[in-house]
Amino acid sequence: MGILTFKGGIHPYDGKELSKDKPILPLNPKGDLVYPLSQHIGAPAKPVVQKGDHVLMGQMIAEAAGFVSAPIYASVSGTVKGIEPHLTTVGSVVDAIVIENDEKYETVKFQGADSLDELSKEEILKRISAAGVVGMGGAGFPTHVKLSPKEPDKIEYILVNGAECEPYLTSDYRRMLEEPEKVVDGLKVMLRLFDRAKGCICIEDNKPDCIAKISEMVKNEPRIEVKALKTKYPQGAERMLIYAVTKRKINSSMLPADAGCIVDNIDTVVAIYKAVMLGMPLMHRIVTVTGDAVTNPQNYYVPVGTNYQELIDASGGFKAEPKKLISGGPMMGFSMFDMNVPVTKTTSSLLCLVKDDVADMKETACINCGRCVSDCPENLVPSRLAKVAEHHDYARFEKMNGMECCECGCCSYVCPAKRPLAQSIKSMRKEILANRKKK
Amino acid sequence: MSELIHVSSSPHIRSKVKTDYIMLMVVIALLPATVFGIYNFGPRALMLICISVATCGLTEYVYERLMKLPVTIGDFSAIVTGLLLALNLPASVSWYVPVIGGVFAIIIVKQLFGGLGQNFMNPALAARCFLLISFSGQMTDFSVPEGAFGKIAVDTVSGATPLALLKSGESVDVVSLLVGNVQGTIGETSVIAILIGAIFLLCLKIIDLRIPLSYLGSFLVFIIIFGGHGLDINYILGHLFGGGLMLGAWFMATDYVTSPITKKGQIVYGIILGILTGLFRIFGGSAEGVSYAIIFSNLLVPLIERVTMPTAFGKGGKRNG
Numbered sequence: 001m002g003i004l005t006f007k008g009g010i011h012p013y014d015g016k017e018l019s020k021d022k023p024i025l026p027l028n029p030k031g032d033l034v035y036p037l038s039q040h041i042g043a044p045a046k047p048v049v050q051k052g053d054h055v056l057m058g059q060m061i062a063e064a065a066g067f068v069s070a071p072i073y074a075s076v077s078g079t080v081k082g083i084e085p086h087l088t089t090v091g092s093v094v095d096a097i098v099i100e101n102d103e104k105y106e107t108v109k110f111q112g113a114d115s116l117d118e119l120s121k122e123e124i125l126k127r128i129s130a131a132g133v134v135g136m137g138g139a140g141f142p143t144h145v146k147l148s149p150k151e152p153d154k155i156e157y158i159l160v161n162g163a164e165c166e167p168y169l170t171s172d173y174r175r176m177l178e179e180p181e182k183v184v185d186g187l188k189v190m191l192r193l194f195d196r197a198k199g200c201i202c203i204e205d206n207k208p209d210c211i212a213k214i215s216e217m218v219k220n221e222p223r224i225e226v227k228a229l230k231t232k233y234p235q236g237a238e239r240m241l242i243y244a245v246t247k248r249k250i251n252s253s254m255l256p257a258d259a260g261c262i263v264d265n266i267d268t269v270v271a272i273y274k275a276v277m278l279g280m281p282l283m284h285r286i287v288t289v290t291g292d293a294v295t296n297p298q299n300y301y302v303p304v305g306t307n308y309q310e311l312i313d314a315s316g317g318f319k320a321e322p323k324k325l326i327s328g329g330p331m332m333g334f335s336m337f338d339m340n341v342p343v344t345k346t347t348s349s350l351l352c353l354v355k356d357d358v359a360d361m362k363e364t365a366c367i368n369c370g371r372c373v374s375d376c377p378e379n380l381v382p383s384r385l386a387k388v389a390e391h392h393d394y395a396r397f398e399k400m401n402g403m404e405c406c407e408c409g410c411c412s413y414v415c416p417a418k419r420p421l422a423q424s425i426k427s428m429r430k431e432i433l434a435n436r437k438k439k
Numbered sequence: 440m441s442e443l444i445h446v447s448s449s450p451h452i453r454s455k456v457k458t459d460y461i462m463l464m465v466v467i468a469l470l471p472a473t474v475f476g477i478y479n480f481g482p483r484a485l486m487l488i489c490i491s492v493a494t495c496g497l498t499e500y501v502y503e504r505l506m507k508l509p510v511t512i513g514d515f516s517a518i519v520t521g522l523l524l525a526l527n528l529p530a531s532v533s534w535y536v537p538v539i540g541g542v543f544a545i546i547i548v549k550q551l552f553g554g555l556g557q558n559f560m561n562p563a564l565a566a567r568c569f570l571l572i573s574f575s576g577q578m579t580d581f582s583v584p585e586g587a588f589g590k591i592a593v594d595t596v597s598g599a600t601p602l603a604l605l606k607s608g609e610s611v612d613v614v615s616l617l618v619g620n621v622q623g624t625i626g627e628t629s630v631i632a633i634l635i636g637a638i639f640l641l642c643l644k645i646i647d648l649r650i651p652l653s654y655l656g657s658f659l660v661f662i663i664i665f666g667g668h669g670l671d672i673n674y675i676l677g678h679l680f681g682g683g684l685m686l687g688a689w690f691m692a693t694d695y696v697t698s699p700i701t702k703k704g705q706i707v708y709g710i711i712l713g714i715l716t717g718l719f720r721i722f723g724g725s726a727e728g729v730s731y732a733i734i735f736s737n738l739l740v741p742l743i744e745r746v747t748m749p750t751a752f753g754k755g756g757k758r759n760g
């Protein structure tokens with residue numbers, strides 16, 4: 001089996017050694033829990049509780065507001081303090097349900113399933129949708145929508161994305177190492193939905209222990225295979241992953257289903273397993289707290305809604321003054337100015353860095369070196385796109401395929417002139433998408 | 440938290456490779472050719488190199504101060520220009536030739552068009568061509584100055600460069616061309632010294648093989664077809680190793696600013712360079728043609744880029760329904 005990959009990409013310092021050997025610790029928050037109503041792509045959820053209501057862990061507090069939407073569940077027991085605007089990791093202020101934690105963890109009774117075979121496909125999808133499962137790799141796309149393509153018979157591959165190509169992140173790694181059976185069982189649930197599909201668990205070759213462990217587990221499963229991927233950023237980007245495994249290419253206007261693929265992140269697949277087999281809604285996720293400013297980097301099993309400050313407190317606070325606080329990885333994560341934000345379904349990491357490369361390195365003139373062109377996984381010319389974007393030339397930007405950018409950030413990373421290429425291109429894309437919506 | 444927290448758009452990390460590092464590595468890569476040039480042509484070569492580098496650096500500094508622009512001599516690009524200009528001069532020119540050339544390269548070719556990254560011609564080569572027209576006597580006088588350490592083979596025709604010998608139908612000593620004890624400009628004579636620098640840049644991934652190989656390849660094909668000597672090995676190697684082709688192909692055609700940014704474009708650019716160099720050398724009035732071929736091709740770069748834009752990943756794929 002050859003090592004699979006794509007063209008372009010970069011090899012940044014990966015920082016995973018800080019937290020890769022730290023087992024997942026459960027973290028029980030002390031303070032209030034905050035549940036933004038919009039922590040997925042699609043319509044924000046509609047609250048079904050009121051101020052003063054007592055809720056149990058696992059009780060629905062907001063329902064899906066349409067097909068492309070997802071419900072939200074309480075991850076602790078306690079009292080609803082109110083529904084009020086709250087700051088989120090991306091810097092926006094959105095309505096959120098605030099629950100005062102009574103620390104009793106009184107739980108509703110979950111209706112599990114005895115065996116996968118007795119569930120119909122409709123029943124499986126219903127359970128996934130009802131559990132509020134969304135893509136936990138970062139995008140937050142409702143999983144039941146992804147699993148309901150127009151032509152289910154044309155799905156040939158279910159790709160479980162265990163690449164974890166973002167530097168510093170180790171949550172998927174720990175999950176695969178500590179609970180591989182849940183990943184495999186989740187994949188089995190998905191395969192039940194698509195009779196013709198083959199399941200591939202895709203892992204970068206910097207995690208040989210996971211590859212060996214899961215390969216051993218699935219050696220008697222005819223429909224499941226482990227695929228070793230070359231360690232390179234952005235190997236875990238959906239389009240790059242599909243290409244690496246199947247050699248099929250999709251562009252920005254296509255869905256993975258158009259190439260006969262469904263891609264889901266490790267944590268999402270585990271959430272699918274819990275939703276279908278245990279009847280448990282999505283209430284927790286694994287978060288890596290790391291970076292050179294953190295005293296004890298660690299991987300935590302955290303209730304959704306936990307305040308970021310509690311994550312850093314649990315890790316012993318800062319051992320050095322942080323310059324940059326990032327929610328997510330250093331390549332695509334969001335920098336934050338306030339730690340008073342909640343963990344959502346899509347939070348993968350809290351990264352605290354002592355140095356800020358962006359501020360430390362001054363922007364100079366483009367020397368046309370072509371590094372951005374060589375490394376762009378989408379085969380674009382980022383330096384020219386950024387120039388066109390700075391001139392707000394919409395027509396030319398689209399003609400030069402600017403909308404195909406996957407916002408991976410490789411161009412900004414490699415630029416020797418330290419130009420914020422990805423930033424210019426991203427803001428232009430947002431403008432064009434907003435203009436399209438207006439029409 | 441007393442200090443302010445930084446907020447910026449992702450990505451939040453940057454590679455350590457910066458413009459000044461790249462330029463410094465190019466200077467280091469040129470050192471073997473520079474040192475050999477000084478050995479070959481003596482202290483006069485060292486003096487011209489110093490004058491050229493100092494002129495370029497000083498001109499950039501003074502211009503930017505006068506124009507109230509940020510001073511960019513720290514990025515070493517003016518140093519690269521000064522060094523390349525000196526390596527492209529015969530060792531016998533007067534001291535004011537590199538001064539005029541350096542000022543022309545930095546002010547006319549580089550700064551007036553917007554400074555680093557904006558010049559549409561290689562500054563060092565544009566200055567060389569300017570000097571060739573203005574001081575054609577001095578610029579084509581390859582007599583060896585006194586005090587040279589090297590043993591240059593000048594016994595055949597006095598003052599003749601390898602290309603001039605080939606042009607007049609004589610043969611050349613290929614081993615001398617490889618080592619570099621022949622006549623020519625300060626930095627162009629030693630193929631081995633130039634290749635050591637080129638391999639250094641290739642290993643650091645500062646240049647790649649696209650432009651040099653397509654340049655040298657298409658030039659070879661051109662002289663085999665049109666050179667009139669068929670597959671005469673001495674003639675072919677003489678053209679390949681003689682004159683400014685090696686220095687041009689590895690260090691000047693690969694200049695980032697004045698070569699295409701697209702991968703396909705770089706190959707097209709190399710092929711055009713090879714054809715033009717062959718054309719100028721074989722059918723032109725002078726024996727050499729590399730400098731003119733490069734600055735002429737520099738002008739074609741925007742057009743080449745326009746027709747060689749890469750196809751985006753997954754372009755043309757059909758959305759189902």
